[in-house]
Amino acid sequence: MVSARNRKKRNRWLELIALYKLLQALLLVAVGVGALRLLGKDIGDLLQNLATGLRMNPEGHLVSFLLGKASMLDDHRLRQISVFMFCYAGLGILEGIGLMLEKIWAEYLTSIITASFLPLEVFELMHRITWFRIALFVVNLAVLAYLVGHLIRDKAAKRRHI
Incomplete structure (x- = not known):
């Protein structure tokens, strides 16, 4: 039995980044499933009904914009969206699990992605600044800075031990 002192201390920052990546993957899976559930449906009618249910002006700018974009979504495009979402979610799951297990390859993979x-x-951000985009950029920049710094520190520590 391993004593509490001899156990390797967990890196809480890597665990937090892993949780972030796993939550991101969960959101991507939800979008992929949502795209698949729209197959064979008239998206324009669904949006029209949603706008009416939310008491939005069906002739308003936002609803007209969304209806125009919805006309570009056919079953083929919805399948493409879902495949992309599932693939990207798979990468997020791989990153998250690798980071939870503190694997060096996961740190490199997450840094690169x-x-x-x-x-x-x-x-x-140059196209349109929103608080959400700023927050996402700052979080991803912080993740990258931490991982690169962590990789550099680990490499330097290994050189000292050689």
């Missing part, structure tokens, strides 16, 4: 989306987030 997070860094690859930062330019898109900057572009989105």
Whole structure:
């Protein structure tokens, strides 16, 4: 039996990042399932009924905009959206589990994936600034900064022990 002193101390920041990635994956799965549930349905009618149920003006700018976008969603596009969401969720699950287990490959994978989306987030912020986009950018930047710093510190510590 391993004593409490000899147990490796868990990295709470990696666990927090893992939880963030797993929650992200859960949201992506929900969007993918939602897209599949819309197959074979008239999305325009669904949006029209939703707007009416929410007492929104069916002739208003927002409803008209959404109805225009909904016309581009056919069954093929909905399947594409769901496949993308499920694949991206799978990556998030892989990242989350790897980070929970404190695997170095998961830290590299998460760093690469997070860094690859930062330019898109900057572009989105330049297009339209919202509090949600700012918060998402700051969180992802903090995740990347922590992981890169952690990887550098680990590498330096291993060199000292050699």
